[in-house]
Amino acid sequence: MTSRFHKLSRSFYARSTLEVAADVVGKYIVYDSPDGKLVARIVEVEAYVGQDDPACHAAQGRTRRNEIMFGPPGYAYVYFIYGMYHCLNFVTEPENHAAALLLRAAEPVEGIDIMSRLSPGKKPIDLLSGPGKFCRSFGLTREQNGIDLCGDTLWLEDRHEPQPEIVRMSRIGIKEGQDRLWRFCDQNSPAVAHHS
DNA sequence: TGAATGATGCGCT
DNA sequence: GCGCATCATTCAT
Known part of the structure; x- marks a missing residue:
């Protein structure tokens, strides 16, 4: 039988970051990690868009750290x-348009025992309920910077679920650019920060 | 239940 | 040296 799950292709990411943000909530992230397969449902992301966004790491131009965003x-x-802590982003928009989506929260689906080993003492719903917690529970560090999301290690999947109810809010943890409602959340997920 | 704070190290001025 | 796309803990109400 053919899989009902469809790996998202490069064209999914090669669009306006706000479009991708709205589409990516409710999709699944899969990691073929050294410890085993990890799967989670994405419920909260933030958009960071290019040179005009004061909160974007690329606002001051290209550096060694942010160069992957320009690719x-x-x-x-x-x-x-x-x-x-570490934070995971998905690079969006065509080359030389530095933009990305920060993965802020997800719901654990598969490999919860592995995640719990990496983040001891947490209830399952709290394992991935924040950008730092997500990377800790998935075992992601700068070693994974630059991985091709269209490869076989770390990728996103459409599992053809109904589109979740999405609410847009102000981004968290930044000083400038809070006027932009660029945090996209699944309104009904218990893993989303119910912050303003 | 919300505000304040310390931990801890890298990136860039 | 300073600031940072965080989190867990502490303390106040």
């Missing part, structure tokens, strides 16, 4: 923050 779409951008 072609459909790649993973992983960075280290606050001395102890």
Whole structure:
């Protein structure tokens, strides 16, 4: 039998970041990790869009850290923050348009035992309910920066579920650019920060 | 239940 | 040196 699950192709990412953001909520992220297969349902993302977005890492131009954002779409951008956490992004828009989606929260689906080993003492719903927690529970670090999301290691899947009810909110943890409603959430997910 | 804070190290001025 | 796309803990109400 053929799989009902469809890996998202490069063209999915090669669009306006806000379009991709609205579409990516409710999709699944799959990681063929060294410890086993991990699957989660995406419920919260934030858009960071190019040179005109003061909160975007690419706002000050190209650097060693952010260069993956300037490349072609459909790649993973992983960075280290606050001395102890990592954050995962999906690069969007055509090459030289530096933009990405920050994965803020997801619901664990498969490999919960593995995630719990990486983040001890957490209830399943709290394993992936934040960008730092997601990377910790998935075992993602800067070693995974630059992975091709159209390859066989880390990718997104459409599992053909009904489109979730999406609410747009202000982005979290930034000083400038809070006027833009560029946080996209599944309104009904218990893993979403119910913050303003 | 919400506000304040410390942990901790890299990236860039 | 300073700031940071976070989180867990502490303390106040």
